[in-house]
Amino acid sequence: MENDLNEIQIDALREVGNIGAGNAATVLSQMLNKKIDMTVPKVDILPFENMVEQMGREEDMVTAVMLKVFGDAPGNILFVMNEETAKSMTDMLLSGYGEVPEEMRYSAYQEIGNILGNSYINAICRLTGLSMLTSVPAIAIDMLGAVLSSSFIDAEQYSDYVLAIDTNFIQDGIEKGTNFFFIPKPGSLKTILKNLGL
């Protein structure tokens, strides 16, 4: 099982997440023209209910962008924003436009997710020498519980514990209401670790 990772392996995966998310944060800074940092990534191995709990409540409305990851270490990238953060991000990105129609916001969310996801995956590929590609982004603006469960099930994570590498972005010293997940399919983490010689 993937749950029996040792300390060194978890450290390595945290570092992988760090490099991926570091890249993504840099890109996000450039896009928004704001200084964006990130928290040290966590490797979460939790019962599903606790995964939801650490982010909010099941029925909280969130904006989520998902990219499927194909190739040597497949899985899903999931970028979750609370309503307020989602709005402020697109406000920054689309500043200069007067009235922003809803579809344009959706398109901007997808593009943010797309760029973040790809910079994350590209960084992991460079580090590990693995070959990975992402799908086009898809968006859901809905209940946290529904979005999260569907993303984990889609990544074939069916066991009692779910696993993800999780980072939050920080702007002006304040943790934004965002969660950036890499949700690996079973076996993907082993592949990443193997390529790092662990």
Added chain:
Amino acid sequence: MEVKKEIKVGIGDLNIASPPDRLITLGLGSCVGIALLDNVNKVAGLAHIMLPDSTGFTNQSNPMKFADKAIPMLVEKLKQNGADCRYLKAKIAGGASMFSFPDKNPTMDIGARNGTAVKKVLQEMKIPILSEDLGGSSGRTMIVESDTMKVYIRTVGREIKEL
């Protein structure tokens, strides 16, 4: 006055309630919620399944995740608490496809497969389906009132509705 309890059913979980208690499961995405109601003996059950079929899974530490296992388990639990199989009726909801990818492959649509599997199991067990709210792209919360035997669905941005 009696206090109404709200019994939460998690993901891959099931439970039953008698009046005046309610059952609730939050945020069904591709999962399916199955409410089984015995209006004569006034006992109701709710299951929240994640996957259509347990065949081929070696790790079955929690059989309540699977449609083919959870529904018979729920029926058994209802029977132990006074329900009669002849009166059981079902209301089902969920099975959404939360993210719509343009390259959607129907055989990979777990939500649709969950819905189909639940209907098949109910049919095999000869439990009639009174109503259903399956598919689409919205998450759903399902509330079962054991005193009125009514089932309600809550979705984001819409009024709560009776199923």
